Amino acid sequence: MEINGLSYFAPLSSPKPKHEYIAESAPDVIKIKQGKLGIINLNNMIPTIPEVIIPMDIAAVSDEKYRQLLMQQALFIRKHEDTIKKKAKRLYQIVKSDKQPKLNKRCCNYGVYLYNKLVL
Numbered sequence: 001m002e003i004n005g006l007s008y009f010a011p012l013s014s015p016k017p018k019h020e021y022i023a024e025s026a027p028d029v030i031k032i033k034q035g036k037l038g039i040i041n042l043n044n045m046i047p048t049i050p051e052v053i054i055p056m057d058i059a060a061v062s063d064e065k066y067r068q069l070l071m072q073q074a075l076f077i078r079k080h081e082d083t084i085k086k087k088a089k090r091l092y093q094i095v096k097s098d099k100q101p102k103l104n105k106r107c108c109n110y111g112v113y114l115y116n117k118l119v120l
Contacts, residue, residue: 001045001084001085001088003088003089003092004092006047007047007048007049007050007053008045008046008047008048008088009045009046009048009053010040010041010042010044010045010084010088011040011041011044011045012032012038012039012040012041012073013038013039013040013041014038014069015035015036015037015038015069016035016038019031019035019036019038019039020034020035020036021035022035022039027042027087027090027091027094027103028041028042028043028091028103028106028107029041029042029043030042030080030083030084030087032072032073032076032077033072033076037069037072037073037076038069038073040077040084042087042088042091042107043091043103043106043107043108044107044108045088045108046108056070058070058071058074091107095107095109
């Protein structure tokens with residue numbers, strides 16, 4: 001996703017029982033189907049450049065159960081793309097404001113070295 005002209009990658013986490021207990025309102029996580037299909041870790045989103053992103057061919061995944069999970073996650077992400085981007089941008093603003101220390105401790109620093117230049 002893109003925030004303030006920079007590209008970010010937010011990792012997915014496979015489903016875990018603890019995901020069901022995370023509040024839907026948590027500013028740093030997107031629950032996929034109430035956590036039953038995992039979460040998107042916005043708190044761990046990292047800056048990147050588009051040239052290093054390698055698209056994944058889900059159809060080529062040999063493990064049927066894992067392929068189905070990835071397909072369901074991808075469908076959720078496409079369907080909720082605008083909501084995910086809005087939440088990521090809001091988290092970015094909160095972290096950059098440095099007004100919520102507990103949240104900042106759970107999140108990556110969204111500054112990035114890009115082309116040998118620090119961009120904040």
